Amino acid sequence: MLTDSERKQIEAKLQGVAQNQWSSIDALRVVQDSRGWISDESLTDVAELLAITPAELDSVATFFSLIFRKPVGRHVILICDSVSCWVMGYDSIREYLGQRLGISEGETSADGRFTLLPVACLGVCDRAPALMVDNNLYTDLTTEKLDEILEKYH
Amino acid sequence: MMPRPLTAHIHAHRPLSLRDYEKSGGYQAVHKALQKLAPDEITAMVKDSKLRGRGGAGFPTGLKWSLMPLVHDSPRPRYLVINADEMEPGTFKDRLLLEGNPHQMIEATIITAYALQADMAYIFLRWEYKLAAKRLTHAIAEAYDNKYLGNNIQGSAYSLQLHLHVSAGRYMCGEETGLLNSLEGKRAIPRSKPPHATTVGLWGKPTVINNVETLCNIPHIVINGDEWFRGLSHSQDGGTKIYGVSGRVKRPGAWELPMGSSAREVIEEHAGGMTDGFKLRGIIPGGASTNFITEEHIDIGMDYDSLQKVGSRMGTGTMIILDDKTCPVGMVLNLERFFARESCGWCTPCREGLPWIVKTLQAIEEGNGQMRDLDILQFHADNIKLGHTFCALAPGAMEPLESALRYYREDFQQHIRRRRCPWK
Numbered sequence: 100m101l102t103d104s105e106r107k108q109i110e111a112k113l114q115g116v117a118q119n120q121w122s123s124i125d126a127l128r129v130v131q132d133s134r135g136w137i138s139d140e141s142l143t144d145v146a147e148l149l150a151i152t153p154a155e156l157d158s159v160a161t162f163f164s165l166i167f168r169k170p171v172g173r174h175v176i177l178i179c180d181s182v183s184c185w186v187m188g189y190d191s192i193r194e195y196l197g198q199r200l201g202i203s204e205g206e207t208s209a210d211g212r213f214t215l216l217p218v219a220c221l222g223v224c225d226r227a228p229a230l231m232v233d234n235n236l237y238t239d240l241t242t243e244k245l246d247e248i249l250e251k252y253h
Numbered sequence: 254m255m256p257r258p259l260t261a262h263i264h265a266h267r268p269l270s271l272r273d274y275e276k277s278g279g280y281q282a283v284h285k286a287l288q289k290l291a292p293d294e295i296t297a298m299v300k301d302s303k304l305r306g307r308g309g310a311g312f313p314t315g316l317k318w319s320l321m322p323l324v325h326d327s328p329r330p331r332y333l334v335i336n337a338d339e340m341e342p343g344t345f346k347d348r349l350l351l352e353g354n355p356h357q358m359i360e361a362t363i364i365t366a367y368a369l370q371a372d373m374a375y376i377f378l379r380w381e382y383k384l385a386a387k388r389l390t391h392a393i394a395e396a397y398d399n400k401y402l403g404n405n406i407q408g409s410a411y412s413l414q415l416h417l418h419v420s421a422g423r424y425m426c427g428e429e430t431g432l433l434n435s436l437e438g439k440r441a442i443p444r445s446k447p448p449h450a451t452t453v454g455l456w457g458k459p460t461v462i463n464n465v466e467t468l469c470n471i472p473h474i475v476i477n478g479d480e481w482f483r484g485l486s487h488s489q490d491g492g493t494k495i496y497g498v499s500g501r502v503k504r505p506g507a508w509e510l511p512m513g514s515s516a517r518e519v520i521e522e523h524a525g526g527m528t529d530g531f532k533l534r535g536i537i538p539g540g541a542s543t544n545f546i547t548e549e550h551i552d553i554g555m556d557y558d559s560l561q562k563v564g565s566r567m568g569t570g571t572m573i574i575l576d577d578k579t580c581p582v583g584m585v586l587n588l589e590r591f592f593a594r595e596s597c598g599w600c601t602p603c604r605e606g607l608p609w610i611v612k613t614l615q616a617i618e619e620g621n622g623q624m625r626d627l628d629i630l631q632f633h634a635d636n637i638k639l640g641h642t643f644c645a646l647a648p649g650a651m652e653p654l655e656s657a658l659r660y661y662r663e664d665f666q667q668h669i670r671r672r673r674c675p676w677k
Contacts, residue, residue, distance in 0.1 A: 163422050163441075164422035166422075181542055182573055183499035185583075186500050187501075191504055219423075220343065220541075222347075222348045222603055224499035225497065227499060227505075
């Protein structure tokens with residue numbers, strides 16, 4: 100069941116658009132922002148509200164890398180693995196993160212604190228290597244800096 | 254001091270408010286356009302300016318605009334879409350413009366939309382550009398409050414609605430028809446062309462899609478004229494270019510310079526040269542989907558035609574440096590992994606070909622390669638090209654591969670002969 104607040108937010112997105120499908124990404128994001136991810140049940144609820152089939156909505160949900168169709172941790176780390184970061188030491192950053200959190204890319208730490216995902220070039224190649232945690236960008240990474248960054252998220 | 258129209262009023266920490274932007278000469282081009290210029294006069298000016306698209310393909314901007322159907326026999330609404338989905342690996346120029354001077358982007362949008370007689374404009378922004386989203390949202394609200402957007406802009410007969418769309422990932426959204434599908438709330442797969450977006454675009458209506466850096470030039474062309482704009486350049490193409498350098502250089506960064514500046518000037522003068530202990534081996538001149546060039550090309554002008562003559566492309570103009578302590582095979586493997594992951598899966602050469610290339614490169618990098626693998630790689634580079642695919646993603650992926658096989662063949666062979674990566 101969508102909450103009243105989720106329903107209202109999605110209905111606001113539908114104001115003034117001629118076809119509900121246009122708002123499919125925005126609608127999914129409303130639910131993801133409040134629950135962290137899109138469960139099968141949420142997907143069906145959103146599809147019903149948009150009056151499109153769940154399959155149609157799922158084709159969109161599964162296409163976009165930042166719509167999560169599996170549960171994620173309390174914080175999502177998006178690590179840039181594109182070429183400039185790779186040249187500037189991405190491998191050591193990923194290895195260090197993997198060791199500290201006990202996970203590989205695509206996995207969630209046992210305590211449910213972090214999910215680690217790769218992301219396309221973050222557009223800060225002059226400050227590589229880089230990653231994002233939730234909405235925050237971190238650049239010129241070193242292993243020492245990573246320790247400080249992880250401390251901020253519980 | 255060379256004029257730097259695009260970046261003169263960039264403020265990374267706190268961009269200009271609408272009032273301060275106006276005080277610095279901002280929005281003068283909107284007043285001039287709406288009061289004194291007919292839409293087709295602006296298009297003619299942009300054509301004459303020799304402005305070419307800065308998003309990677311380099312299509313002449315004025316020509317693209319003129320491909321829209323004439324207003325009197327056109328379906329409505331007409332759309333302008335700004336591609337702010339900067340995701341080409343190694344590219345970090347549009348972020349500067351969006352974060353550092355959002356009003357310049359909005360002014361450019363208004364004038365372009367007026368020239369196209371568009372009714373509605375969308376800025377298509379990638380999710381990760383959080384600061385840009387915040388600053389654009391604020392600047393758009395200021396522009397509406399001050400009658401630069403909405404109905405009857407500045408008392409004229411022209412009206413424009415501007416929306417910010419925040420995307421949800423995937424490199425494919427930067428491809429213009431993939432972007433349109435995504436904006437319509439669908440999977441970002443490419444559409445077959447023709448028809449081109451200028452006639453059948455967003456929701457089937459005439460649509461022009463331009464890159465951020467391309468559009469930010471427009472107010473300056475309108476104010477200063479096309480002759481001035483051509484004069485900024487060292488080449489046949491008009492204007493300045495934001496060149497960038499990343500990799501093992503002393504001062505990585507981005508600088509606005511005359512179009513056609515050489516790679517040597519950008520790398521040595523602006524980026525401070527190579528980091529101590531590293532030597533230059535190659536340059537990817539304009540983002541991941543451009544061919545390597547080498548030290549022998551370092552003095553040629555970084556412009557569309559000059560780079561094409563040496564078998565590469567200008568792309569986005571943001572260079573990635575290959576140094577002598579980085580494995581070229583590993584670098585190409587990294588690039589191809591990116592393209593394979595980002596393939597939308599719509600057409601076979603890309604969906605099947607790119608993962609095969611990744612497996613082959615990985616085998617070579619890990620010491621399990623055979624000499625005939627080089628033929629397999631070459632076969633792909635020769636055959637996955639424009640005309641065999643729906644869009645430019647996979648052909649773009651072949652550019653660094655093809656040129657690496659040309660310039661770094663000896664490195665590939667060493668991996669195979671010694672059964673390991675010599676850099677590890």
